[in-house]
Amino acid sequence: MDSPETTAKTNTAVSSSFSAATATTTASSTSSPPVQESPFSNFLSNLSPIKPVKGSHGLQGLLGLNSPPLVFTSPHTNVPRETGFLKRLPCHQSPSAEMSQNEDGSKKFADGPLALEKSGSLLQGGLVTDTWKENDKRSSLQVQPTSSSACVDEYLTDPVDVDCASSGYGVNTYTLQSSVSGRTDSQKTLSKFDDKNDRVSKVDVAVDIFREAEENIHGKATRDIKTNEQIESNSSLDCASKKRQSENSSAQNAGSVPRGESDCPLQLLPEPFQTLETYNDSLENAGAIAHGPDDNAMHDPEASKQQRGMSRRCLQFAEAQPKATVDSTNPSINSNDATSSRSSPSLVESESLDSSYVDLNAASGKRQLANFPQPMTPMFPPRYTGKSPLTVSKPSGIGLHLNSIVNALPKGRGVTVGVKLASAEHEVLENKASISVSSLISESFDDTVSLNWLPRVDHNTTPHTKRKFNSEQIDSFEEFCPLSPKKKRKKSSSTVDGDGCKRCNCKKTRCLKLYCDCFAAGIYCAEPCACQGCFNRPEYEDTVLETRQQIESRNPLAFAPKIVQRVAEFADDGNHFTPSSGRHKRGCNCKKSQCLKKYCECYQANVGCSSGCRCEGCKNIHGMKEEYVGNEEIMSNRAISEGTSDAKLEMVTNKRDFLHAELYDPRNLTPLTPSFQCSNHGKDASKSRILSSRYVPSPESDLTILSSSAKSPRSLKNSEGNKMLLEANKEILDVESCCEGRDYSDTDIVDQFSSRNSLVGLCDFPPVPGFPSMAVASSGSSRATDCTNVSRLQLCPRSGNLSSGGSLRWRSSPVTPMTQLGGTKSLQALDCDSRLSGIMEDDTPEILKDVSTPIKSVKVSSPSHKRVSPPHGHANELRSSSSGALKSGRKFILKAVPSFPPLTPCIDSKGSTDQERSNFQENKQ
């Protein structure tokens, strides 16, 4: 559609502007523009997420970063893919902003609007939405300044009313509508909240907004150059701008920027950049806040603390973004660290709203930044650069690597946690949160990676560190590595730190294998880690990237989220089968634990076992394999009986779910938003490739990246879930009807996103994850209660909170579309279709675009069946499919997509020395 073109333009413009901005802000390398392209292309070509994007990454990273910020809002991941993501980035930002808002609503709002504006231009509604949400939040905040969460809830609720469950996800829930409305006018957004019913009108508004945004963006690109100065002015504008924003997305962007001075560059940058900026801003925002006008009030110590909690991943994200924005930033950023632009005042920042970002910054700054000049940068592979917009969402984290999840899990941490249902539920929530976080993280990583992962160190590190290193070397490493001292395994190594960051306890793998949760999640090890001889640090980016590449070469999906969310299917008759919303991509292989312990990845992720599991004696409380199988069979039967071509195909063949098919998980009731499908690399990727328009029959393909979804739904089930689900269902139904009427079926949107995501994922774009994750998060968690909790959680200090919150936000932002789609009407509202579709198309890598391409077969499901939906009509297909999908299909969402190693540098000083590296490399060799 238009978006594509616009996006492309914006990208270029952004890149240029961005570079200019970066240059202005910091002397940082100018690479950004070039970087974008090359990285992106490279990324596409290479798929390997890890690959160093460097220059381009910067751009992508920026995008990604942007998204990451969003992520922060939710955590990692995701996201961001190139232009598309860039556009989205704003959204992410917004999410982050939201996060911050939670902490400090006022401040965040500022960001949000800006982001919205930016995002609005290109990016997709998703991001935009987020940003808008922020704006909305402001309004909400205005209404209820005290509780940011409340605001969030409102958003969440608005879109879906229900979705919030995921709370964190709620962010995701931001529906385009909201976002759009937000943009157009905060008032509108408010009205949205007020009148959920008015979605249609909202949608229209949203559409208009998007258009405006696009226009603005274009205009902005030219304008952006002025950035810094403008930014400041913009910042002032932001507050006022909300209304203006719609008019001048650029201006708005600037506004967002203002908060974070860093934004300035963003302003310069086209939307994509903006989004990136937003993240950066978030980080910067703290600083910006300091600088910044609105946010000043924000600094709440608590918030800052909370932010810190988010830190690791958040930081990473933040870092990533900043870098991205800054771009070449690394240098500048490094020198300046977070603030390359303004963020500098990390501390303050953290305190401030955007605490999430801030926290990240601050935290990162404290943790990572302090240690690392660039600590901020997450590890994003160049890939992301390409399509950060979508991918933006964070890297992977997207997915749920269990690791990421685990990380996120830090129980409680998850902001979401708040929800607390039963303990089990609680866990689930946590998981969700974690997932969301992870997703966010992944997104952020993606972004960050692209940005950060510039090969600072030229370490030779052979990518392969083969398994066996000389013990001696290792020892040396350990010695070198401060970490080595190790904190002993903190119980659950994975357990999140107080911050919520998960920490690993690797002793022999140098944190360069998937054994390492941090590495697997695409984040750098941080202080809390008790690892020895850790190479998973920013200092060793090269090594990390290489290693990642190697691993990915072996298994493209190695860093893809492990958990995919399955959307429940709604039969026309209204029956819901969904067993569990989420499924483990590979499935577990438990023999003794009966899938009742965390040894089981499915259980750990709070998802039920599926046909893909080879577990024995499965008793997974989240869903036993047998049940799942039975359900699928039933579903397939139904589909057949129903005769819907789509349903039949899908059901029959693999029982695969079309993305659209289900928004909700019947079981959970949780409205599973049709998350974007994320294709995972490699195997999964193939499946995932389904892309937006298509749905891959294969279960895996179905995976949408739902960060939180899986768990949340279930959790919801238990207590509030039912009610929520019911409501959600109703809403969904309504939505569907609405969508149908409009053409914007949720599914369509979803598909689009999914396509992007999938593409991203396929491509290994870190960004991809972001999408999914976001979407998922929003959708899954949609429950209001959760949302509230989440919001609060987000507020909570510490990575955990941040992550969760961030993740949620991220999810929401990225996911937004998803959630909206799934749960909320907002999705419907998204007119975006055209735009989104256009954007999607544009943004989405060719692969993604190849909707028709069946993508990869999923393990479980027969790969063969892919729905051959007409390539284009994604929207149409989606719609149709969506309707159909709703009926029959199941969808899986990749919760976390960390496909990329978003490595967020955990900034612990731990780094191993160069010698260690060399040793390590040697060992590998």
Next chain:
DNA sequence: GAGTTTGAAACT
């Protein structure tokens, strides 16, 4: 905190 168990990851 040490030791055991578990299952994923890595390797053959």
Next chain:
DNA sequence: CAGTTTCAAACTC
């Protein structure tokens, strides 16, 4: 692809 080994988390005491 299957089998084995390695690894780190999860768990138990």
